Amino acid sequence: MQTLSTEDYLKAIYHVSQSSSGAVATTSIAKQIGAKPSSVTDMFKKLSDQNLVKYQKYQGVSLTNEGVKTALRIVRKHRLWESFLVSHLNFNWDEVHQVAEQLEHIQSEKLTNELERFLDYPTHDPHGDPIPNRALFMKTYSKILLTELPVNKEGVCIGVKDNSSGFLRYLDRRQIGIGTTLQVLHREDFDDSLHIQAGKSTLMITKKTAENIYVKP
Amino acid sequence: MQTLSTEDYLKAIYHVSQSSSGAVATTSIAKQIGAKPSSVTDMFKKLSDQNLVKYQKYQGVSLTNEGVKTALRIVRKHRLWESFLVSHLNFNWDEVHQVAEQLEHIQSEKLTNELERFLDYPTHDPHGDPIPNRALFMKTYSKILLTELPVNKEGVCIGVKDNSSGFLRYLDRRQIGIGTTLQVLHREDFDDSLHIQAGKSTLMITKKTAENIYVKP
């Protein structure tokens, strides 16, 4: 049984390892967790003792099979709770993260599984991220960044890369959300900004914004 | 903002002070929390520094106004979560305590208030205990122990004193629960056991059992 802190580290290692290849560096976790690198080194040793990560001095860590499973169990709970907060408790998608960060540590298999049933076995959370099922398997459908969508081809927004409250509220103001139909009308060569059709309105977004929106072509 | 541990102590002090008069003794909290008396003394000092309890060496503690409010906020969350687990997640009343013990520490006013709304402002938890509302006020209706119910007078079970899983499952087996109509048919002088009508069946219960069932006459 893990402590709250080890669970957060495992999850952070999992997330970083998903978005980059090779071993996970001390500093990257320090940034993610908001701790000093020396603290991260301590934790790497602790996780290594528990066989949850493979650790070589100065070479970073990688999750063992057991480590991945433990991380996925936390991710599963995190995303189920986020779904619950949005679908039943009137939370907006930019408000759920902080609370799910706490709820993901509640220890009760029955609670997790009943919550999943209550939500009718959701496959994706409010940010479009896949929810591992009871067997920790998750359905990941193919997606591309909005920057990669060919001009004039329609796509549907199915997720975001940046989950920050700032970005999510910005999308709210632009009326872009999961399910919104998107189409690139024109790509500006000068600054890579995009003229897009979002639902019924046309608007301009920067490259940086487009790089954080996933679409299904 | 409190830590998980200080919250559990405050709640324990609150509960003990409810069921007995005067200051709360070190040992009583040690038993409740499952810690050594020396640890309890340490915590009493810490809570006293934060002005959550009044503490005099060797004389026990009593909650300050602020301490009562903090305790009630935890109790509110605990009972709301218990209600949710039973009403929506198929938990039995004997299974909820351990999970609510964790959930009560989640910090989010919005979560608590939205949960309360979702449950339609329940006034009592699955064990018949009153749920403090947003203003921390709780409706306590008058209740008596089954031992005090006059022979042949009908009453309705509205709560239990002992919340242990063992006792609750025993009541399940006897088909006694919140809402069950109860009537004492005969009181045995020899051992104080009771012959009762519980819903549609008649059965015999000991004094010890009757002392842990609250009824509304």
Place this chain on the structure above:
DNA sequence: AAAAATATTTAGATTAAACTAAATTTTTAA
């Protein structure tokens, strides 16, 4: 290939929350 910059680890300290064992105070009972 050395120097400089960056990343990582080590050493030592701190804080919260527990513990054990010993000392002290209060309560109960002879």
Place this chain on the structure above:
DNA sequence: TTAAAAATTTAGTTTAATCTAAATATTTTT
């Protein structure tokens, strides 16, 4: 009203999780 029992506190340790500052290793740049 003293002696014994029970309750409580103190003193000193332990463990998890963090930190700072200094030392060391790796990577990048000249």
